[in-house]
Amino acid sequence: MSYVIRRLRAFPLVLIGVSIIVFIAIRLVPGDSITAMLGTEAGLLTPQQRDSLAVYFGIDQPWPVQYWRWFTGLFSGDLGISVTYGKPVLTVILERFPLTLELALLAMLIALSIGVPAGVFAATRNERPADLGVRVAAMIGQSTPSFVVGLVIIYILSAGFGVLPTMGAFTPIWQDPLQNLGQMILPAITLGCAFASSVTRVTRSAMLDVLSDDYVRTARSKGTPERQVIWRHALPNALVPVVTLSGIEFGYLLGGAVIVEQIYALPGLGRMVLEAILQRDYALVQGAVLFIALNFMIVNLLVDLAYAALDPRIRLEGR
Amino acid sequence: MTSKFKYFLGATTAVMIGLSAVAGHADAATLRMAWAQDATGLDPHKQTAFSSLRLLELIYEPLVRLDADLKIVPGIATSWEFSADGKQLTFKLDPKAKFQNGAAVTSADVKASFERILDEATGAANRANYLSIESIETPDAGTVVFKLKQPDAPILTAMTDTNSSIVPASEIAAGTIGTKAVGSGPFKLEKWDPNSKAALVANKDWAGGATGVDGIEISVLPDETAILAAMRTGQVDFALLNDPLIATLVPNEPKLQLNRAPLLAYHVLQLNPARKPMNELAVRQAISCAVDRKAVLDTASLGEGQVTGPITAPFFASDPNSLFCYKQDVEKAKKLMADAGFADGFSATVIAATGEPPTAAAEAQVLQSQLAEIGVKLDIKMMELNVYVDTWLKGDFDMAVALNGGRPDPYTMYNRYWTKNGNLQKVSNFADDTLDKLLQDGRAETDPEKRKAIFAEFDKQLAEKAPWIWLYTGYGYIAQQKNVQGFVPMPTGSLVSLGKVTIQQ
Numbered sequence: 001m002s003y004v005i006r007r008l009r010a011f012p013l014v015l016i017g018v019s020i021i022v023f024i025a026i027r028l029v030p031g032d033s034i035t036a037m038l039g040t041e042a043g044l045l046t047p048q049q050r051d052s053l054a055v056y057f058g059i060d061q062p063w064p065v066q067y068w069r070w071f072t073g074l075f076s077g078d079l080g081i082s083v084t085y086g087k088p089v090l091t092v093i094l095e096r097f098p099l100t101l102e103l104a105l106l107a108m109l110i111a112l113s114i115g116v117p118a119g120v121f122a123a124t125r126n127e128r129p130a131d132l133g134v135r136v137a138a139m140i141g142q143s144t145p146s147f148v149v150g151l152v153i154i155y156i157l158s159a160g161f162g163v164l165p166t167m168g169a170f171t172p173i174w175q176d177p178l179q180n181l182g183q184m185i186l187p188a189i190t191l192g193c194a195f196a197s198s199v200t201r202v203t204r205s206a207m208l209d210v211l212s213d214d215y216v217r218t219a220r221s222k223g224t225p226e227r228q229v230i231w232r233h234a235l236p237n238a239l240v241p242v243v244t245l246s247g248i249e250f251g252y253l254l255g256g257a258v259i260v261e262q263i264y265a266l267p268g269l270g271r272m273v274l275e276a277i278l279q280r281d282y283a284l285v286q287g288a289v290l291f292i293a294l295n296f297m298i299v300n301l302l303v304d305l306a307y308a309a310l311d312p313r314i315r316l317e318g319r
Numbered sequence: 320m321t322s323k324f325k326y327f328l329g330a331t332t333a334v335m336i337g338l339s340a341v342a343g344h345a346d347a348a349t350l351r352m353a354w355a356q357d358a359t360g361l362d363p364h365k366q367t368a369f370s371s372l373r374l375l376e377l378i379y380e381p382l383v384r385l386d387a388d389l390k391i392v393p394g395i396a397t398s399w400e401f402s403a404d405g406k407q408l409t410f411k412l413d414p415k416a417k418f419q420n421g422a423a424v425t426s427a428d429v430k431a432s433f434e435r436i437l438d439e440a441t442g443a444a445n446r447a448n449y450l451s452i453e454s455i456e457t458p459d460a461g462t463v464v465f466k467l468k469q470p471d472a473p474i475l476t477a478m479t480d481t482n483s484s485i486v487p488a489s490e491i492a493a494g495t496i497g498t499k500a501v502g503s504g505p506f507k508l509e510k511w512d513p514n515s516k517a518a519l520v521a522n523k524d525w526a527g528g529a530t531g532v533d534g535i536e537i538s539v540l541p542d543e544t545a546i547l548a549a550m551r552t553g554q555v556d557f558a559l560l561n562d563p564l565i566a567t568l569v570p571n572e573p574k575l576q577l578n579r580a581p582l583l584a585y586h587v588l589q590l591n592p593a594r595k596p597m598n599e600l601a602v603r604q605a606i607s608c609a610v611d612r613k614a615v616l617d618t619a620s621l622g623e624g625q626v627t628g629p630i631t632a633p634f635f636a637s638d639p640n641s642l643f644c645y646k647q648d649v650e651k652a653k654k655l656m657a658d659a660g661f662a663d664g665f666s667a668t669v670i671a672a673t674g675e676p677p678t679a680a681a682e683a684q685v686l687q688s689q690l691a692e693i694g695v696k697l698d699i700k701m702m703e704l705n706v707y708v709d710t711w712l713k714g715d716f717d718m719a720v721a722l723n724g725g726r727p728d729p730y731t732m733y734n735r736y737w738t739k740n741g742n743l744q745k746v747s748n749f750a751d752d753t754l755d756k757l758l759q760d761g762r763a764e765t766d767p768e769k770r771k772a773i774f775a776e777f778d779k780q781l782a783e784k785a786p787w788i789w790l791y792t793g794y795g796y797i798a799q800q801k802n803v804q805g806f807v808p809m810p811t812g813s814l815v816s817l818g819k820v821t822i823q824q
Contacts, residue, residue, distance in 0.1 A: 029703075029705075029706060030705070030706045030709040030710065031703075031705030031706050031708055031709040032709075034442075035705055035708045035709055035712065036359075036705050037359060037360065037365065037366065037367070037368070038365070038367050038444050039367055039368065039708055040708055040711060040712065040723070040724075040743075040746075041367040041444040041724075042444070042708070042712060043712045043735070043742055043743045043745070043746060044444050044446070044447040044735060044742045044743070045442060045444065046439055046446075048439040048440075049439045049440075049441070049442045049443075049446065050442070052439065052440040052441070052442055053442035056442070083360075084359060084360065084513055085513050086361075086497075086498055151542075151544055154544070154545055154548045155544075155548065157548075157552075158548035158549070158551045158552045159548075159551060162551070162552050162553075163552055164548055164549060164551075164552040164554060166554060167538065167540055167545060167549050167554065170515060170516075262541045262542055263541075263542045263544075263545055264545070265538065265539065265540040265541060265542070265545060267512070267514060267515035271514060271541065272514065275513075275514050278703070278704070278705065279359060280705060
């Protein structure tokens with residue numbers, strides 16, 4: 001418990017660091033909210049017009065003043081107002097987040113349900129044709145970019161079968177679960193496939209390690225059925241690297257999957273951040289990155305706790 | 320286990336997609352529209368992005384509009400008249416015109432709208448077109464008189480712009496322009512979820528009469544391949560496309576139709592005459608002669624467009640073949656380079672924006688290979704759009720591949736670059752007495768034929784002085800299901816005819 005508290009205490013420091021880096025980075029890029037809104041027409045503005053727009057976008061003050069204003073707002077839960085959406089940043093993020101979370105969970109579900117069994121399957125048939133087949137498939141899955149998979153799926157469905165899930169107008173799961181799943185399943189498969197490949201490879205090598213361990217030999221020599229040896233004795237121990245990998249991947253997915261969201265027109269966090277950067281919606285970029293960083297840290301903490309659950313030999317206190 | 324799971328996954332996927340595809344068929348009288356780039360805001364006086372204008376022109380109306388031939392036709396005003404000395408412009412407003420909050424559109428709203436545009440605190444880009452306005456008078460609720468400091472023929476064309484829309488004086492006072500859309504146009508904005516979807520419903524009080532559809536549902540599908548796929552399955556009725564590579568695939572689909580509208584916007588290679596050696600007339604002319612404009616068009620844009628001179632509005636445009644060196648002449652180009660003392664050529668950097676237009680990178684590459692023939696070595700620098708705009712506005716480039724917006728009136732289109740105190744002198748870096756005088760003459764002249772002659776001379780001079788190398792104009796692409804009827808493609812890219820579009824069952 002004290003471990004968790006110690007980890008949580010580090011959160012604010014990391015977040016402040018992240019917020020400063022993002023704050024500076026986005027402002028170092030040439031162009032600002034005014035040129036983002038007006039494009040080349042911004043050149044027609046008089047200096048007074050420019051000044052009044054700078055006040056409107058909140059970019060009239062020097063950087064430290066802008067940062068301080070934003071930073072002090074955080075303590076009252078105020079992440080600022082998004083100029084493109086005309087709403088509080090937190091509201092915009094929370095509107096987008098359920099989709100991103102759902103997509104991440106579905107993709108993980110798909111990846112783990114394919115990857116873990118496939119990895120175990122390959123490990124138990126080490127260097128036999130079935131193993132090679134799985135490894136080649138995993139290699140292909142891992143090296144095919146998701147935009148290729150996505151576009152091929154869309155093309156085959158629309159040109160070959162004349163069907164396509166509704167795109168653009170996204171339906172939240174609590175409004176119409178069926179329609180929602182119809183919209184989410186293809187993006188989840190697209191994301192899940194690539195990740196399933198890495199899970200397969202990691203599971204396979206971890207299983208091979210574990211299967212050569214003494215306790216597995218002992219279990220086998222006691223006459224324990226092979227099924228039980230693999231699924232009950234070997235697999236849980238082989239899962240530690242899989243959990244690490246999944247944790248990192250899940251953390252990334254919670255930051256949004258830009259390419260898949262782009263192809264399937266899903267209004268998730270990834271596209272929101274991308275558009276916010278292109279529009280130089282500073283408050284939204286800052287708020288979103290902070291939110292994503294927080295998610296990442298929480299997921300990391302949960303992963304570390306999961307180690308202890310999976311393998312009691314790992315003691316968190318001692319590290 | 321694995322195969323059972325795959326079977327389960329496959330089956331559920333098929334069922335879900337089937338269900339959602341069926342559920343996707345909304346009310347048939349709603350036009351389902353898609354585009355890749357969403358509007359960026361709702362203030363009609365501030366938003367200049369192409370998609371913002373396309374959304375706002377369905378909600379707001381200006382005093383006057385342009386038709387497909389770029390002739391000025393009534394908007395909120397039913398008639399208008401210049402005084403004999405050209406210094407007074409009087410509008411009669413449509414008594415039926417009503418805002419979507421139920422209030423009539425009066426001369427007070429017109430006055431308040433233009434005062435908002437002229438107020439520097441607003442930051443309206445169109446303000447630059449209205450500097451000749453001395454005062455605005457409202458003798459009665461249905462009449463507006465603009466008093467001008469000097470004769471200004473192009474001001475009427477500027478007023479057709481969505482950026483000059485009339486907004487309610489009450490909303491200006493309340494400070495809600497940009498957060499709440501209250502216009503007098505054919506559709507009301509019911510819901511807008513940026514970068515995702517927008518819902519428009521028909522405005523029953525529209526002065527233009529009943530609309531052909533009950534509403535428009537706009538989806539943002541950022542990938543144009545996905546837009547085409549959604550149209551193929553009948554999920555989308557109507558879509559704006561940017562990329563010629565995707566648009567040219569539309570006619571392969573039996574149920575779809577592609578509308579092409581030649582646009583006023585022009586693709587151009589901007590030279591920077593403030594930098595050596597582009598400050599030498601002979602060098603600029605050599606570059607003009609070395610470029611094969613048709614080849615740029617054919618290679619970068621699949622031939623989708625027309626080679627153009629500086630002026631792109633059909634009424635004023637000259638025949639490109641009559642302009643200086645519009646037929647590629649490498650020998651002449653080499654001779655000009657040698658005369659200027661650059662027989663061995665030189666190196667320069669050309670900037671271009673990533674994906675804006677989609678053909679930018681390809682154009683830069685074709686130009687690179689063409690100019691290599693006369694020893695000009697181009698280094699291509701691709702930039703994110705906003706970085707490009709910032710660099711462009713500072714005039715910080717040797718050369719720039721650009722897609723610049725066109726205007727129906729040559730004065731409004733070019734005074735910013737080629738008059739001596741144009742707002743974008745910093746970008747063009749080229750001041751010239753002849754060009755300046757021709758533009759000023761064209762502004763003051765009200766007789767259309769005389770204006771045409773003035774701008775023809777301007778076109779010729781500009782091509783010959785070659786501060787920029789004008790290349791071609793492209794098409795605006797609208798893909799639609801064949802049962803969508805009554806859409807009129809416009810050279811401005813405008814979608815105003817959606818007010819009268821119908822869907823045949």
